Amino acid sequence: MPSAENPGMPEVACKVFVPRDTTARSMGADDVAAAIAVEAARRGESVTVVRNGSRGLYWLEPMIEVASGGVRHAYGPVQGSDVPSLFDAGFLAAGEHGLGLGPTEEIPYLARQSRLTFARVGITDPLLLEDYRALGGYEGLAKAIRLSREEIVDIVTESGLRGRGGAAFPTGIKWRTVLNAEGSQKYVTCNADEGDSGTFADRMVMESDPFVVIEGMTIAGLAVGATMGYIYLRAEYPLAIRIMNEAIEIAEAAGLLGDDVMDSGQAFHLEVREAAGAYICGEETSMLESLEGKRGMIRYRPPLPAIKGLFGAPTIVNNVITLASVPIILAEGAEYYRDYGTGRSRGTLTVQLAGNIKRGGLVEIGFGRPLRELLEDFGGGTATGRPIRAVQAGGPLGAYIHPSQFDAPLDYEAFAEFGGMIGHGGLVVFDDTVDMGEQARFAMEFCAIESCGKCTPCRIGAVRGVEVIDRILSGVDESDNLLLLRDLCDTMVAGSLCALGGMAPFPVISVLDHFSEDLRARKIQ
Amino acid sequence: MSTQDSGNGTDASDALVREIAARHVARPGGLLPALHAVQDELGYVPPEAVPTLAEVFNFSRAEVHGVISFYHLFRTTPPGRKTLYLCRAEACQAMGARALEEHTRARLGIGFHETTADKRFSLEPIYCLGNCACSPAIMIDDFVYGCVTPNRLDALLEEG
Numbered sequence: 238m239p240s241a242e243n244p245g246m247p248e249v250a251c252k253v254f255v256p257r258d259t260t261a262r263s264m265g266a267d268d269v270a271a272a273i274a275v276e277a278a279r280r281g282e283s284v285t286v287v288r289n290g291s292r293g294l295y296w297l298e299p300m301i302e303v304a305s306g307g308v309r310h311a312y313g314p315v316q317g318s319d320v321p322s323l324f325d326a327g328f329l330a331a332g333e334h335g336l337g338l339g340p341t342e343e344i345p346y347l348a349r350q351s352r353l354t355f356a357r358v359g360i361t362d363p364l365l366l367e368d369y370r371a372l373g374g375y376e377g378l379a380k381a382i383r384l385s386r387e388e389i390v391d392i393v394t395e396s397g398l399r400g401r402g403g404a405a406f407p408t409g410i411k412w413r414t415v416l417n418a419e420g421s422q423k424y425v426t427c428n429a430d431e432g433d434s435g436t437f438a439d440r441m442v443m444e445s446d447p448f449v450v451i452e453g454m455t456i457a458g459l460a461v462g463a464t465m466g467y468i469y470l471r472a473e474y475p476l477a478i479r480i481m482n483e484a485i486e487i488a489e490a491a492g493l494l495g496d497d498v499m500d501s502g503q504a505f506h507l508e509v510r511e512a513a514g515a516y517i518c519g520e521e522t523s524m525l526e527s528l529e530g531k532r533g534m535i536r537y538r539p540p541l542p543a544i545k546g547l548f549g550a551p552t553i554v555n556n557v558i559t560l561a562s563v564p565i566i567l568a569e570g571a572e573y574y575r576d577y578g579t580g581r582s583r584g585t586l587t588v589q590l591a592g593n594i595k596r597g598g599l600v601e602i603g604f605g606r607p608l609r610e611l612l613e614d615f616g617g618g619t620a621t622g623r624p625i626r627a628v629q630a631g632g633p634l635g636a637y638i639h640p641s642q643f644d645a646p647l648d649y650e651a652f653a654e655f656g657g658m659i660g661h662g663g664l665v666v667f668d669d670t671v672d673m674g675e676q677a678r679f680a681m682e683f684c685a686i687e688s689c690g691k692c693t694p695c696r697i698g699a700v701r702g703v704e705v706i707d708r709i710l711s712g713v714d715e716s717d718n719l720l721l722l723r724d725l726c727d728t729m730v731a732g733s734l735c736a737l738g739g740m741a742p743f744p745v746i747s748v749l750d751h752f753s754e755d756l757r758a759r760k761i762q
Numbered sequence: 763m764s765t766q767d768s769g770n771g772t773d774a775s776d777a778l779v780r781e782i783a784a785r786h787v788a789r790p791g792g793l794l795p796a797l798h799a800v801q802d803e804l805g806y807v808p809p810e811a812v813p814t815l816a817e818v819f820n821f822s823r824a825e826v827h828g829v830i831s832f833y834h835l836f837r838t839t840p841p842g843r844k845t846l847y848l849c850r851a852e853a854c855q856a857m858g859a860r861a862l863e864e865h866t867r868a869r870l871g872i873g874f875h876e877t878t879a880d881k882r883f884s885l886e887p888i889y890c891l892g893n894c895a896c897s898p899a900i901m902i903d904d905f906v907y908g909c910v911t912p913n914r915l916d917a918l919l920e921e922g
Contacts, residue, residue, distance in 0.1 A: 434851030598894025
């Protein structure tokens with residue numbers, strides 16, 4: 238409002254940040270944004286509502302922020318009905334309120350993280366390019382343009398970055414293979430088919446910092462001489478699709494994508510391709526088939542996609558988080574990134590706390606911290622307040638981890654030692670009311686639904702797996718069928734063509750090993 | 763081809779499918795985006811679209827059918843006015859998705875892949891909406907709702 242009528246009012250409208258990320262909206266952020274606008278108008282206060290990304294403190298969503306004295310202060314979880322009382326409390330000047338959380342950056346959950354890949358996530362409107370640049374965006378690409386292809390690949394290799402989609406393959410080695418492969422046309426593809434339950438890091442970064450994905454892919458294109466990139470983005474993420482498409486248009490208009498990227502004389506074009514709900518298309522060769530417009534049947538390997546990938550051309554296939562980690566590595570140097578982490582797991586892991594957890598959200602942290610610290614110190618135990626009985630790490634193909642294993646450090650190799658998998662970093666927590674027999678059954682059911690059908694162990698094995706578990710649970714030849722189930726798991730692990738059939742038995746085996754009391758005949762059927 | 767088809771609706775949708783196919787045929791891997799475009803326009807991919815798409819893309823009908831049937835999110839029958847996607851994956855299971863699923867089936871009187879008799883809702887399973895810190899989650903058309911209790915679900919169905 239004009240200061241002529243209210244001399245005490247600031248000239249500049251007060252900014253209130255209300256996240257526009259899927260989870261924040263799923264908890265009512267749109268209502269809150271509307272209520273703030275209405276209440277501000279009613280009171281004659283000059284307020285600008287900024288729809289930022291989410292900080293990833295999801296149990297506090299909708300978490301709104303105000304900038305007061307150059308410091309962001311948070312309130313949450315806010316509902317539309319809380320808005321009048323927030324105004325009464327003077328929240329625009331960081332006034333005290335029951336929902337007050339203090340300065341955002343001092344909230345322990347956030348303060349204890351090492352946000353490198355997620356450095357900008359949640360701070361600004363994700364589609365404001367000038368904000369992205371003001372917060373260090375496009376410094377990595379600017380540096381990459383001054384380097385040779387080999388030098389870019391060297392830096393990524395030296396950083397120790399490994400594929401964050403789950404397989405943890407060294408990114409630099411993959412890029413070098415594509416760089417050295419013969420081909421007049423090469424591609425960079427971003428696997429944004431984040432299908433693992435308990436994971437949302439890809440969605441978050443695409444919704445809350447889309448330019449970092451674009452910048453990372455552009456650097457990858459420069460590194461290997463690829464002029465075309467595709468983001469294979471799941472249809473279950475309509476908002477991420479919308480935001481990524483808008484960000485690509487903005488980047489094109491700014492000369493950051495197109496025939497002459499940042500006046501480098503090099504071309505890089507980018508396109509979002511919408512997936513259609515098949516989990517298997519997160520497997521890289523299946524994703525390539527789908528990008529070619531076909532059924533997402535997996536391919537035999539070799540040849541590797543790096544040699545013969547999309548449309549038969551040398552192709553980088555990297556996960557969203559992998560690509561989003563590249564700009565900071567270029568901008569700050571390989572050592573900066575490598576100094577985080579432990580052993581052969583360098584840099585940061587984006588842990589996603591999900592399921593039955595008190596403080597669910599995104600925790601980016603150097604590798605090597607014990608699982609227990611994530612579950613208890615960050616997560617605060619279960620949402621229901623009951624004891625944790627099991628944690629599934631690494632998505633639907635990951636083992637169920639028993640509480641006796643919670644001291645394991647979050648490190649790819651340490652997890653592999655006990656048959657666990659960090660995968661894409663999702664941790665799904667279950668309390669002691671969980672029926673682990675049902676969870677084992679679901680692992681096989683899910684594999685049966687999602688199998689591409691190319692190989693027999695997966696296509697038939699998963700169906701037989703459900704049947705065998707049903708027989709066990711209904712008390713038919715229990716001990717024989719338990720033996721048969723192990724045998725079937727061995728066959729699927731050893732005989733399947735890809736990770737779906739090859740790993741779907743892992744959760745089942747973990748139930749057999751650690752929760753066998755639940756794989757018994759049920760009293761009531 | 764099927765231009766001799768009966769009603770105006772079919773002719774109109776055939777023209778639409780042909781126009782969409784023509785728009786996507788030159789794009790590498792254009793069949794998937796074309797199928798999305800058809801479904802966005804018509805709400806589903808009608809069986810009559812298959813020969814038209816096959817013709818324009820120079821695929822066999824079997825190939826086009828194979829692509830449509832491979833992907834869970836392409837549907838070949840008209841949806842209800844709204845589609846309710848219920849997440850069945852593990853994070854939601856940990857927060858009561860199984861009970862929510864039973865409640866929804868009972869409430870709507872239909873199972874998965876079915877549409878209510880009054881055509882108000884279609885019910886589809888979905889395996890993860892990426893809303894796993896606020897489980898259980900559902901999506902109605904393209905809007906995701908978190909921490910959905912049976913009561914909240916009932917309220918959302920009333921609104922719909």
